[in-house]
Amino acid sequence: MPKSWSGSRVDLHLALDASGGRRCGLESALRDAIRQGRLTAGTLLPSTRGLAGELGLSRGTVTAAYDQLVEEGFLTTRPGSGTTVADVPPQTVPSASAAPAPAGPRHDLRPGLPDVGAFPARAWIAATRRVVTGSRAAALGAGDPQGRIELRTAVSDYLGRTRGVVTTPGRIVITSGYYQGLSLLSGVLARHGATSVAVEDPGHDVFRSVVQRAGLATPALPVDARGARVDALAPGVDAVLLTPAHQYPTGVPLHPARRQAVGAWARSTGGLVIEDDYDGEYRYDRQPVGALQGIAPERTVYCGTASKTLGPALRLAWLALPPQLVEPVVAAKQQADLYTESLTQLILADLITTHAYDRHVRAARLRYRRRRELLLARVGRVAGLTAHGVPAGLHTLVSLPAGWPPEDEILAVCARRGVALRGLTELHIDPDGRPAGLLIGFAAPAEHAYRPALDALFATLPPPAPGVGR
Amino acid sequence: MPKSWSGSRVDLHLALDASGGRRCGLESALRDAIRQGRLTAGTLLPSTRGLAGELGLSRGTVTAAYDQLVEEGFLTTRPGSGTTVADVPPQTVPSASAAPAPAGPRHDLRPGLPDVGAFPARAWIAATRRVVTGSRAAALGAGDPQGRIELRTAVSDYLGRTRGVVTTPGRIVITSGYYQGLSLLSGVLARHGATSVAVEDPGHDVFRSVVQRAGLATPALPVDARGARVDALAPGVDAVLLTPAHQYPTGVPLHPARRQAVGAWARSTGGLVIEDDYDGEYRYDRQPVGALQGIAPERTVYCGTASKTLGPALRLAWLALPPQLVEPVVAAKQQADLYTESLTQLILADLITTHAYDRHVRAARLRYRRRRELLLARVGRVAGLTAHGVPAGLHTLVSLPAGWPPEDEILAVCARRGVALRGLTELHIDPDGRPAGLLIGFAAPAEHAYRPALDALFATLPPPAPGVGR
Numbered sequence: 001m002p003k004s005w006s007g008s009r010v011d012l013h014l015a016l017d018a019s020g021g022r023r024c025g026l027e028s029a030l031r032d033a034i035r036q037g038r039l040t041a042g043t044l045l046p047s048t049r050g051l052a053g054e055l056g057l058s059r060g061t062v063t064a065a066y067d068q069l070v071e072e073g074f075l076t077t078r079p080g081s082g083t084t085v086a087d088v089p090p091q092t093v094p095s096a097s098a099a100p101a102p103a104g105p106r107h108d109l110r111p112g113l114p115d116v117g118a119f120p121a122r123a124w125i126a127a128t129r130r131v132v133t134g135s136r137a138a139a140l141g142a143g144d145p146q147g148r149i150e151l152r153t154a155v156s157d158y159l160g161r162t163r164g165v166v167t168t169p170g171r172i173v174i175t176s177g178y179y180q181g182l183s184l185l186s187g188v189l190a191r192h193g194a195t196s197v198a199v200e201d202p203g204h205d206v207f208r209s210v211v212q213r214a215g216l217a218t219p220a221l222p223v224d225a226r227g228a229r230v231d232a233l234a235p236g237v238d239a240v241l242l243t244p245a246h247q248y249p250t251g252v253p254l255h256p257a258r259r260q261a262v263g264a265w266a267r268s269t270g271g272l273v274i275e276d277d278y279d280g281e282y283r284y285d286r287q288p289v290g291a292l293q294g295i296a297p298e299r300t301v302y303c304g305t306a307s308k309t310l311g312p313a314l315r316l317a318w319l320a321l322p323p324q325l326v327e328p329v330v331a332a333k334q335q336a337d338l339y340t341e342s343l344t345q346l347i348l349a350d351l352i353t354t355h356a357y358d359r360h361v362r363a364a365r366l367r368y369r370r371r372r373e374l375l376l377a378r379v380g381r382v383a384g385l386t387a388h389g390v391p392a393g394l395h396t397l398v399s400l401p402a403g404w405p406p407e408d409e410i411l412a413v414c415a416r417r418g419v420a421l422r423g424l425t426e427l428h429i430d431p432d433g434r435p436a437g438l439l440i441g442f443a444a445p446a447e448h449a450y451r452p453a454l455d456a457l458f459a460t461l462p463p464p465a466p467g468v469g470r
Numbered sequence: 471m472p473k474s475w476s477g478s479r480v481d482l483h484l485a486l487d488a489s490g491g492r493r494c495g496l497e498s499a500l501r502d503a504i505r506q507g508r509l510t511a512g513t514l515l516p517s518t519r520g521l522a523g524e525l526g527l528s529r530g531t532v533t534a535a536y537d538q539l540v541e542e543g544f545l546t547t548r549p550g551s552g553t554t555v556a557d558v559p560p561q562t563v564p565s566a567s568a569a570p571a572p573a574g575p576r577h578d579l580r581p582g583l584p585d586v587g588a589f590p591a592r593a594w595i596a597a598t599r600r601v602v603t604g605s606r607a608a609a610l611g612a613g614d615p616q617g618r619i620e621l622r623t624a625v626s627d628y629l630g631r632t633r634g635v636v637t638t639p640g641r642i643v644i645t646s647g648y649y650q651g652l653s654l655l656s657g658v659l660a661r662h663g664a665t666s667v668a669v670e671d672p673g674h675d676v677f678r679s680v681v682q683r684a685g686l687a688t689p690a691l692p693v694d695a696r697g698a699r700v701d702a703l704a705p706g707v708d709a710v711l712l713t714p715a716h717q718y719p720t721g722v723p724l725h726p727a728r729r730q731a732v733g734a735w736a737r738s739t740g741g742l743v744i745e746d747d748y749d750g751e752y753r754y755d756r757q758p759v760g761a762l763q764g765i766a767p768e769r770t771v772y773c774g775t776a777s778k779t780l781g782p783a784l785r786l787a788w789l790a791l792p793p794q795l796v797e798p799v800v801a802a803k804q805q806a807d808l809y810t811e812s813l814t815q816l817i818l819a820d821l822i823t824t825h826a827y828d829r830h831v832r833a834a835r836l837r838y839r840r841r842r843e844l845l846l847a848r849v850g851r852v853a854g855l856t857a858h859g860v861p862a863g864l865h866t867l868v869s870l871p872a873g874w875p876p877e878d879e880i881l882a883v884c885a886r887r888g889v890a891l892r893g894l895t896e897l898h899i900d901p902d903g904r905p906a907g908l909l910i911g912f913a914a915p916a917e918h919a920y921r922p923a924l925d926a927l928f929a930t931l932p933p934p935a936p937g938v939g940r
Contacts, residue, residue: 031634031760031764035636064757068756068757068759068760070726071723071726071759072634072726072729072759072760072764072765073726073729073730073733073762073765074764074765076726076727076730086730086765087730087734088730088733088765088766089737104607104611113611113612116606116607116609116610116611117606117607119602119606119609119610121599121602121603121606124598124602125595125598125599125602125603128594128595128598129591129595132589132591132594132595133591133595136586136587136589136591137574137586137587137916139586139589139781139783140586140589140780140781140782140783140784141574141583141586141781141782141783142583142782142783143782143783143785164501164542166505176646176807176810176811177807177808179807179808180806180807180808183805183806183807213805253541256540256541256542256543256546259542259543260543260546260556260557260558263543263558264557267559287538289538289541289542290501290538290542292543294501294542294544295542295543295544295556295558296558310610311609311610311611312610312611312612312613313609313610313611313612313613313811313812313813314610314811314812314813315613315807315808315809315810315811315812316811335653335683336650336653336806336807337645337646337647337649337650337653337785337806337807338647338649338650338785339785340646340785341646341783341784341785341786341811341814342783342784342785343783343784343814344811344813344814446607
């Protein structure tokens with residue numbers, strides 16, 4: 001027996017102590033010894049009888065362990081010539097330490113995030129129970145690329161009832177979030193010959209990138225106090241991506257005359273309207289304005305999401321499509337990932353049909369309304385600071401008075417105090433000469449954490465005069 | 471007032487009865503009348519006072535409804551000239567009837583599906599409760615494109631413990647199913663200059679297509695009684711996609727000598743092994759053979775899934791990657807859909823760390839082992855019918871005796887009796903002259919439905935002689 005073998009014996013013995021069974025322990029010890037190069041290729045192993053005696057194991061245990069490692073390719077055996085170590089090079093076994101999950105900001109005033117602390121946990125658990133103890137084959141068997149019919153039916157009804165969307169379950173496609181939905185839709189449009197989708201400026205940079213990645217140009221549509229300048233739609237544009245209920249980021253709704261104009265544009269040119277109704281549930285001064293889709297359902301793709309009501313982690317969104325787009329979008333979805341996870345879809349369908357979802361949204365609307373009023377009161381106390389947009393959504397745009405430090409400096413000061421929010425500048429397609437501003441989300445913090453977050457923010461506003469330091 | 475207006479009054483009244491509030495009912499009725507063309511563009515509406523009197527509503531209600539529809543673009547108002555219907559063309563309101571969810575086959579003997587009737591519902595509900603009542607911000611806030619660290623940690627530990635995979639949480643990427651994982655990986659390989667991925671023949675046609683859609687060639691690797699002929703790997707092939715534990719569909723494991731050979735190939739050529747360990751948990755005659763990844767972790771992508779243990783509807787799979795592939799695969803995942811839904815990830819992590827997952831797999835293994843034995847006993851009673859492969863997995867390949875009708879006829883007879891299974895022919899890259907066969911899954915039916923499914927299948931085997939009919 002080679003000298004190195006004796007050396008490995010202690011390790012083997014230690015492994016045997018540490019593991020569940022003797023055979024598993026022996027296998028692990030041998031695997032590790034081979035991987036770490038302590039047993040090198042070609043080394044002749046002791047006979048099963050010899051090793052069994054040496055380690056105080058039964059011969060059957062050692063034989064079984066050798067057999068296992070032969071199957072796995074760590075050992076080689078040839079009749080009459082014993083068992084040798086196969087040609088497996090030593091490996092650096094990677095360290096097992098995992099990076100900890102990144103902690104969120106201390107004061108989360110980022111736009112577009114709901115208060116997940118208000119997640120309707122009890123209703124969710126009850127719905128989970130109904131779903132997984134109900135017809136399990138339906139819940140857990142193969143899914144539907146278009147989305148579960150239960151959720152499509154619930155969403156179709158919900159959208160008609162709350163957002164004036166004209167659709168049917170057959171025209172709804174469920175996607176793993178709006179990001180995926182827009183990505184699939186953009187790919188379909190590009191494959192069908194579209195070359196450009198007009199986007200709002202300022203607008204959501206991430207979604208502009210999604211459209212561009214499909215190979216589509218994104219001509220800019222300026223935004224003014226009446227929303228996107230749809231009168232400025234260039235000839236030949238194939239589609240327009242709009243946030244009509246509450247323009248992101250300025251917070252203005254699309255003016256009634258412009259709603260009619262974009263509908264007329266779609267009908268006369270055959271263009272497509274993509275309506276991102278990201279936070280259409282939240283209007284605080286009046287009944288929400290119905291979806292733009294309602295006046296041109298055959299030319300509009302309506303996009304909704306559970307991200308602003310229950311939380312982005314659920315990755316559930318829906319497209320209400322004109323009929324001719326249903327089949328190609330479903331095919332694109334299938335090619336991407338077959339279908340969206342079913343359990344969460346069935347649970348959400350249950351919450352909608354039992355009206356637990358409506359109750360949750362209504363309660364959130366009351367809370368966010370109070371939070372917005374609180375925010376605007378604080379804004380009003382800072383000389384020169386102005387809030388824009390209608391009382392709606394999960395954020396407010398605040399423009400900066402003349403003479404204040406640049407936006408990025410203010411954001412940096414906020415970040416140092418643990419306050420996360422967003423600047424307007426990066427949402428302009430070409431920020432040169434365009435106004436700066438702060439996007440202040442008022443929904444993300446837990447209820448108890450909201451006032452402290454505002455305190456932390458307004459401790460930095462107005463910012464210290466240059467040179468004064470902190 | 472135009473005559474048509476009186477005509478619409480009844481509808482308005484009906485809508486008012488049917489809906490929750492009077493104002494909403496009036497709005498709906500007006501919207502529908504405009505959409506359906508009963509109120510045409512330019513029609514002057516009655517004064518708010520006039521309509522209020524006619525319908526028995528307060529004037530404020532009518533004013534609010536008119537205002538709402540002006541906002542939504544259905545009506546137009548100009549000072550001094552009253553309220554008129556805007557230019558919204560009539561629409562065919564789509565029918566609200568939804569296609570019912572397609573029912574599964576009566577006797578489901580398709581390969582690759584677990585018995586979802588045995589889903590551990592109670593453990594799942596308990597884990598759901600822990601997850602959604604725990605730190606909700608963590609569960610429901612923005613997710614991680616690489617996958618939740620909780621699940622990556624649990625999976626890394628589980629794979630090391632049960633499949634001999636050498637990895638760390640930092641090398642795991644969670645995807646929405648293996649299909650998406652392979653699609654993302656194929657895209658990354660293609661963008662990094664790879665041009666071909668060898669695939670097993672016969673092999674899984676769907677996954678071959680996924681690889682091809684990334685623009686990669688898929689040269690065939692014949693399969694014999696020792697598994698894939700890795701000795702036949704052509705020079706210049708960039709990667710090889712293998713099912714080493716239980717070749718799909720033949721059911722043979724990759725021979726130890728071939729495991730070593732493919733490891734040596736990867737090391738000497740820099741090639742990549744993609745190990746699809748789709749049902750590696752299920753071995754019935756011995757301890758499962760460890761993953762091939764264990765002998766070449768720096769050159770192997772290990773792919774595992776919850777689809778064969780808990781159910782495909784969960785869309786949860788994992789890749790254990792060599793370090794240099796982690797960042798590009800995570801970037802591809804982020805571009806596809808930002809990240810996989812978090813709740814299901816956290817629930818599965820909880821099930822693994824509390825060992826409820828192991829218990830579930832162990833119980834399933836015992837049940838499937840009995841089912842496989844039952845199937846093989848029935849196969850043995852049919853003259854000439856032969857089962858292939860080792861006792862493992864969720865299906866068995868059965869080859870057809872000479873003189874039997876062609877495979878597609880047998881499958882058609884089975885389908886007519888409500889028995890769903892799969893044929894071997896379509897899994898050959900070029901089926902011409904290659905053997906036919908039946909892939910019989912033994913896991914999908916609920917426990918009480920398995921024997922009836924076998925009865926239904928074997929009522930068709932041997933098939934009636936040609937011309938005898940049924």
